[in-house]
Amino acid sequence: MKAAFVDKLIERIGRVGPEDVQTYLARLAREKGFLETIFNAIQEGVIVTGPSGRIRYVNQSACHLFGFTREDCMDQLISNRLRGLDWSHMGGGGGQVVSRDIEVFYPENRILNFYVVPLKNDAAEPAKARPAKESDITGYAVILRDITESRRSTEETIESERLSALTLLAAGVAHEIGNPLNSLHIHLQLMERRLRKLPEEARGPLRDSIEIAKEEITRLDSIINQFLRALRPTPLTTRPENINAIVEESVAFLEPEITDRNILVEQELAPGLPLLEVDRDQLKQVFYNVIKNAFQAMKSEGILRIRTEMNDAWVSISFSDTGGGIPPENMTSVFQPYFTTKATGSGLGLMIVRRIIRAHGGEIDLVSNAGVGLTLTVRLPLSDHRVRLLGPGAPEEA
Numbered sequence: 001m002k003a004a005f006v007d008k009l010i011e012r013i014g015r016v017g018p019e020d021v022q023t024y025l026a027r028l029a030r031e032k033g034f035l036e037t038i039f040n041a042i043q044e045g046v047i048v049t050g051p052s053g054r055i056r057y058v059n060q061s062a063c064h065l066f067g068f069t070r071e072d073c074m075d076q077l078i079s080n081r082l083r084g085l086d087w088s089h090m091g092g093g094g095g096q097v098v099s100r101d102i103e104v105f106y107p108e109n110r111i112l113n114f115y116v117v118p119l120k121n122d123a124a125e126p127a128k129a130r131p132a133k134e135s136d137i138t139g140y141a142v143i144l145r146d147i148t149e150s151r152r153s154t155e156e157t158i159e160s161e162r163l164s165a166l167t168l169l170a171a172g173v174a175h176e177i178g179n180p181l182n183s184l185h186i187h188l189q190l191m192e193r194r195l196r197k198l199p200e201e202a203r204g205p206l207r208d209s210i211e212i213a214k215e216e217i218t219r220l221d222s223i224i225n226q227f228l229r230a231l232r233p234t235p236l237t238t239r240p241e242n243i244n245a246i247v248e249e250s251v252a253f254l255e256p257e258i259t260d261r262n263i264l265v266e267q268e269l270a271p272g273l274p275l276l277e278v279d280r281d282q283l284k285q286v287f288y289n290v291i292k293n294a295f296q297a298m299k300s301e302g303i304l305r306i307r308t309e310m311n312d313a314w315v316s317i318s319f320s321d322t323g324g325g326i327p328p329e330n331m332t333s334v335f336q337p338y339f340t341t342k343a344t345g346s347g348l349g350l351m352i353v354r355r356i357i358r359a360h361g362g363e364i365d366l367v368s369n370a371g372v373g374l375t376l377t378v379r380l381p382l383s384d385h386r387v388r389l390l391g392p393g394a395p396e397e398a
Contacts, residue, residue, distance in 0.1 A: 045112075045144030048119075051137050053078045053087045062144055067107035078142070101147065111151045115143040177224060185217055236282065236359055240275035243283075243315055243380070244308055250287035251306070254295075261300045268307040273315055276380055282356045289353050290319050290376055297323025297374065314362075314379040321375075325368040 036059075045062030049055050055073050063069055068081060079087040098116040103109070119139045188210055195203055195210070251258070251265055258265055294304050298321055305320040357364050357378055365377040 043146075045142075047078065047142040047144070049078050049140045049142065051139055053140070055081065056139065062142075065110065065112065065144055065146065066104065101151075109148075110146055111148045113145040113147050115145070117141045117143070177220070181217055181221055181224075185214070188214055188217070234282065236279040238277040238279050241278050241280050241283070243273055243276055243278075243317065244269040246278075246280060246283055247287060247306060247308065247317065250284055250291060253284075254288070254291055257292075257295060261295055261298070261302075263295060263298060263301065264303045266303065266305045268305065270307075270309045273308060273310055274382065276315060276382070278360055278380065279356075283360075286353050286356050286378065287317075289350070290378075293350070294319055294321035294323060294374075297321055299323075310382075312382075314381060316377055316379050318375055318377040320373060322373045325370045325372055325374045326366070 042059070043061055045065045046057070046059040047055060047062050048057040055076055055078055058070055058073055060070075063073075066082060073081045077087075097118070098114075100114045102112050102114045104112060117140065118137045119141055120136045191206075191210055195206055198206075247267065247269060251267065291304065291306075294302075298304070302322045304322075305318075307316075307318045307320075309316050309318075354364055357380075360380055362378060362380045365375075365379070367375045367377075
C-alpha cells in the first residue's frame with residue numbers, strides 16, 4: 001500500500017464524512033490488491049505474523065513450499081502449521097534478525113533459508129537511540145528462499161573432491177595390500193603340497209587352518225576389488241534392454257538366498273515397457289545390491305515388493321521391504337562411503353548403486369517409514385539425459 005496515501009488518510013481520518021467512507025474503502029481495497037499481486041508474483045515465500053507468531057499474511061510461494069492453503073493457515077500459530085519449527089528460537093522471542101537453513105519433507109524434500117525480520121512500531125524511538133524492546137515489535141516478516149539446488153551442488157562438489165582423494169588412496173592401498181595377498185596365497189599352496197606328504201591323522205587341523213586362511217585372503221581380495229570398482233567406475237556399455245527381464249534375472253539369481261531366508265518376493269512388473277539404453281551387467285549389480293540390502297534388513301520372513309512403472313519421462317523400479325526402515329538421522333548418510341549400520345558391511349554398496357544410476361542419467365529416491373520399512377526407487381530416463389547439447393537459437397520468423 002502506498003505510504004503517502006495511508007499517511008494522508010490517517011491525517012484526515014477525523015474529517016472523513018460518511019459519504020467519503022465508501023470511496024476510501026474502495027481505494028484501500030485497490031491498494032491491497034495491488035500489493036498482493038506483487039507478493040504473489042515473487043518466487044520467495046513470504047509469511048507475516050503477529051508478535052505471538054500468528055499468521056496474518058502468506059503469499060502463494062510460501063503455500064507452495066509448505067503444501068498448505070492460505071485459508072488453512074490464516075490466524076494460526078506458525079509453529080502449529082510448520083511442525084518441528086522452534087519459533088521461540090527463530091523469531092518469537094526478541095528483536096534480532098534471524099537467518100537459518102531448514103529442511104522440509106512435505107510436499108517435497110527441500111532445503112530452505114528461513115529469514116526472520118522483526119517489524120517494529122514506527123512510533124518507537126530509532127534503534128540507535130536505545131535497544132529494541134519486545135513491546136516495539138508489531139510482528140515478524142518471514143522470507144523463505146529455496147536453496148535446495150545450490151546446497152545439492154555444494155554437496156556434489158564436496159563428494160567429487162572426496163572421491164578424488166579416495167581414488168588416489170585406493171591405488172596405493174590396492175598395490176600395497178595386493179602384493180602381500182598374492183604372496184600369502186602362493187605360500188598357502190606350497191603348504192598344501194607339503195601337507196599331502198604328512199600322515200592322514202596330522203593333516204586335519206592343518207588343513208582346516210589353511211582353508212580358513214584362504215577364505216580370509218579371498219574375502220580381503222573381494223573387499224579390495226569392490227573398493228576399486230566403487231572409486232574407479234567402469235565405463236558403461238549400453239544397448240537396448242528389457243528392464244523387466246533384468247529384474248526377473250536378478251531375483252532368479254538370488255533365489256537360493258530367498259528360499260533360505262523364507263522371504264516372499266512379490267513382483268508387479270508393468271507390461272509394455274520400452275527398451276532402455278542401459279549397461280545390463282552394471283544394472284544387475286544395482287539390483288543385486290538393493291535386493292541384498294533389503295534381505296539383510298528383513299533378516300527372515302519378510303516381504304519384498306518389486307514394482308516397475310512408466311510415465312512421460314522415466315521408467316521407475318521400486319523396491320519396498322518390511323525391514324524396519326532407516327532412522328531419520330541416517331537418511332542423509334546412507335550414500336556416503338563407508339557408512340554402514342551392519343556389523344560386517346563395507347559401506348560401499350549404496351555408493352556404487354548411486355554412481356551407476358547417475359552414470360545412466362537416472363535418479364534414486366529413498367522413502368523410509370521407521371519401524372515399518374523402506375522403499376528405494378530407481379528412475380531411468382526414457383531418453384539419454386546424461387548430456388544434452390543445445391543448438392543456436394532459431395531466428396525469429398517474420
